Amino acid sequence: MASDDTETExxxxxxxLDILKESDMASMTESKVRxxxxxxxxxxxxxxxxxxxxxxxxxxxxxxKEEEAVAEEKEEVEEGExxxxxxxxxxxxxxxxxxxxxxxxxxxxxxxxxxxxxxVTLQEFRGKTLVSIRDFYEKDGKQLPSSQxxxxxxxxxxxxxxxxxxxxxxxxxxxxxxxDSVPSFAPHATPTTNPFLYVRPFLKFC
Numbered sequence: 001m002a003s004d005d006t007e008t009e010x011x012x013x014x015x016x017l018d019i020l021k022e023s024d025m026a027s028m029t030e031s032k033v034r035x036x037x038x039x040x041x042x043x044x045x046x047x048x049x050x051x052x053x054x055x056x057x058x059x060x061x062x063x064x065k066e067e068e069a070v071a072e073e074k075e076e077v078e079e080g081e082x083x084x085x086x087x088x089x090x091x092x093x094x095x096x097x098x099x100x101x102x103x104x105x106x107x108x109x110x111x112x113x114x115x116x117x118x119x120v121t122l123q124e125f126r127g128k129t130l131v132s133i134r135d136f137y138e139k140d141g142k143q144l145p146s147s148q149x150x151x152x153x154x155x156x157x158x159x160x161x162x163x164x165x166x167x168x169x170x171x172x173x174x175x176x177x178x179x180d181s182v183p184s185f186a187p188h189a190t191p192t193t194n195p196f197l198y199v200r201p202f203l204k205f206c
Contacts, residue, residue: 011041012041012045012053013057015040016054016058017061019033020061025065030054030055033058034046037054108121117137118134118136
């Protein structure tokens, strides 16, 4: 069986690959590739063993191209899934003011976690934004708010936050500040009203 030496086969392979890379694969055929390679090399590539060798090079080239196309398509799909994942992650967050908050499984922004099972969140109810301090429980892999807790308006929430800070102060200073503050968030209070009455409801959530 006739065959060419390694050097001749290498020249044929390089010529065929160059032609394939330069050509429009939609219109190129094996016979056209073989004819162009024969012209460039000055060799007769129509003989049986050379024709088979050219076919082998062409098929190898096409297989490689197909594998590259599949790999590229797979990469694009993975990138698309990654982008979707990022978009879903962003959808689980809300921007309030200049801060971005993570949302719970109900879609409510989490302001802070008071413990592993207690959170402060914001909820929309009848057109109003409420500050909700509630215990959470797990169901079907999700953290859901229980009925144990309290919901405050934004203004009440601001006052409760102030009260949490005040509770850290010495008792005598705390009382003086609360006495000054009571009229602002409890207009119905009288000068003799015990200011600690307005703090007590929140103590169990500290």
